[in-house]
Amino acid sequence: MGGKPHGDEGFAAAYGGGPMPDEAMAGPMLAYASVRTWIVEGRLRPGERLIEARIAAELNLSRTPVREAVRMLAADGLVVTERNRGAVVRALGRHDVLDLYELRARLESYASELAASRATPEDIAAIDEGIRDFGRAIKRRDLDHVARTRLIGEANRRVHAAIIAASRHSRLGHLLSSAVDAPLVFEALREFTNRELERSNLFHQLIRDTIAKGEPMRAGQLMHEHIMQGRDQILENLGQDE
Numbered sequence: 001m002g003g004k005p006h007g008d009e010g011f012a013a014a015y016g017g018g019p020m021p022d023e024a025m026a027g028p029m030l031a032y033a034s035v036r037t038w039i040v041e042g043r044l045r046p047g048e049r050l051i052e053a054r055i056a057a058e059l060n061l062s063r064t065p066v067r068e069a070v071r072m073l074a075a076d077g078l079v080v081t082e083r084n085r086g087a088v089v090r091a092l093g094r095h096d097v098l099d100l101y102e103l104r105a106r107l108e109s110y111a112s113e114l115a116a117s118r119a120t121p122e123d124i125a126a127i128d129e130g131i132r133d134f135g136r137a138i139k140r141r142d143l144d145h146v147a148r149t150r151l152i153g154e155a156n157r158r159v160h161a162a163i164i165a166a167s168r169h170s171r172l173g174h175l176l177s178s179a180v181d182a183p184l185v186f187e188a189l190r191e192f193t194n195r196e197l198e199r200s201n202l203f204h205q206l207i208r209d210t211i212a213k214g215e216p217m218r219a220g221q222l223m224h225e226h227i228m229q230g231r232d233q234i235l236e237n238l239g240q241d242e
Contacts, residue, residue, distance in 0.1 A: 046090065103176075105224045112207055112222070116210060123211075124212050130156075131208060134155035152197065159204050191233060203222060203226035
């Protein structure tokens, strides 16, 4: 589709976050986006220290923008400061799962209800594009598991972003931006079997169809069930790890 934003700028725009900052913030935002991706995708594991000098060297930045990025990640709840260790990746537990997915279920269900009343043909086309990309990503057997999950995760974000954008609610995108792109969401997608991934995308299709038909209550119910499916998968994984 013409004019579609890409990368971090596209993600911010899709979720109502506005354009990326000017050049003065380019360094901190690069560091923030990079380290956040490493945390979300598991390259940086829970409890692992964030060594500013190492991150700065890898990103070809000074330590100042990295330090600012760490503060931003702490505000997101992804990083904590421990005595004698400094900044470390925060370990997320059962209560985090319950809190995150309760928030998502309530707000994304509401977004789906609004979308069923407000979506344009262009909105439906954007949802369709994300669903197609999700389906194609599932079939990418040529990729390793992390790369394939990354593609699926990107498609998943696009589907949910398109639904939220279709709600025409000025604040929902901002409230949900970090929740949809959280480490727990990537972890759920990584642990899903192919059958579970296909079921997840079937939910996307069903939600899309109810939005296109203008059925607010059904769209909200399906989104709630879809979000709870991801929650249950993560809780099951946490139970196996304990």
